[in-house]
Amino acid sequence: MAIDDLKYNELTRKIIGAAMKVHQILGNGFQEVIYQRALMIEFRKLDLLFSREQEMPIFYESIHIGTRRVDFLVDGMIVVELKALLVLEDVHIAQTINYLEAYNLEVGLLINFGAKSLEFKRFRNKKFKPNSNQNNTA
Numbered sequence: 001m002a003i004d005d006l007k008y009n010e011l012t013r014k015i016i017g018a019a020m021k022v023h024q025i026l027g028n029g030f031q032e033v034i035y036q037r038a039l040m041i042e043f044r045k046l047d048l049l050f051s052r053e054q055e056m057p058i059f060y061e062s063i064h065i066g067t068r069r070v071d072f073l074v075d076g077m078i079v080v081e082l083k084a085l086l087v088l089e090d091v092h093i094a095q096t097i098n099y100l101e102a103y104n105l106e107v108g109l110l111i112n113f114g115a116k117s118l119e120f121k122r123f124r125n126k127k128f129k130p131n132s133n134q135n136n137t138a
Helices: 009-026 032-045 090-103
Strands: 050-060 063-074 078-083 107-112 119-124
Touching: 009 032, 009 078, 009 107, 009 119, 032 050, 032 063, 032 078, 050 090, 063 090, 078 090, 090 107, 090 119
Parallel strands: 078 107
Antiparallel strands: 050 063, 063 078, 107 119
16 A cells, blocks of 8 residues: 555644654653643644543443543544653554554554654554444544
């Protein structure tokens, strides 16, 4: 699949571009919350609709068992999970995928500001069910 064929490509490019600008200005070495605040400023400049620290329900067999907070939910459909780590590990990838599946959202980004160069990974929920809002608060 060509990069231009990716779902929500224009929006994810804006998000990644904003993250690149934040990393270019701040570099690495700060706590995650600093990058969250800076990214929030960039999102506003781009007129992106977003919520920060969006609390979302977790269900197990249709029973509400708790909540988790995603760093950003952009335009009600893209999970953006931030990290400020030297190295991303499989658990961070799994966390982003779990959020997509738990909230029935189709696309997510994992962005790491902690490395010398900005790292980002784009995910598509293979279990996404269109027209199913059961676990999606957006």
